[in-house]
Amino acid sequence: MFFDSWSGLIRVIVVGTAAYIGLIALLRISGKRTLAQLNAFDFVVTVALGSTLATVLLSSSVALAEGLTAFALLIGLQYIVTWSSVRWPVVRKLARSSPSLLVYQGAWVKDNLESNRVTEDEVMQALRKQGKSSLSEIGAVVLETDGSFSILQSVPEGGL
Incomplete structure (x- = not known):
């Protein structure tokens, strides 16, 4: 209950460090808007990234490559929504609320x-x-x- 094995702790340290570095790299590539929390889509992505990181860290059934793929998918979808909302008013209206x-x-x-x-x-x-x-x-x-x-x-x- 309090301790299962050293291998589990080492896995969390190694996979956690790699997942953290991968997430930071993907966020830097995607730009500042990914975590801006300016609308519902931004908020959902932020929460989903945190949930994915926790799953990668604590679930031995999820491989690091799967976690990094999930990060890339979420950030890619966010990029598509923000890119589209800048170019098309109909997407902007769906993605953002008005003051x-x-x-x-x-x-x-x-x-x-x-x-x-x-x-x-x-x-x-x-x-x-x-x-x-x-x-x-x-x-x-x-x-x-x-x-x-x-x-x-x-x-x-x-x-x-």
Whole structure:
């Protein structure tokens, strides 16, 4: 239960080191966007890479070559989605959400709060983190595509 054999520990060390190096190399080749977590697809890839690494490390029935192939597949699919979303608006619309206006010139945009499942308390918390205590101190609050809040001090001429 606490210790099976030295060979199991050595396997984890050797395969873990090789899998780690392989994953880092593939991530460097694929570029910065692979782990950006800007949308649901990015998040899924990040979680899947972690799960795959854990499986390769702890399951003796999964060979290192299979794990590296899984890494390459996930990163390759992510590359295809991001490459396609830059070139085709229809793919972009499927892969990314749009920012949502939650507060505009001191007034709540109730429909956007409800559709994004955001409470007024969460928005007020974001305001307090920026040193603001009321809606009258800001121009707008936007829920960004990565789930963060952007607080705009003033609204540009002509609106957002």
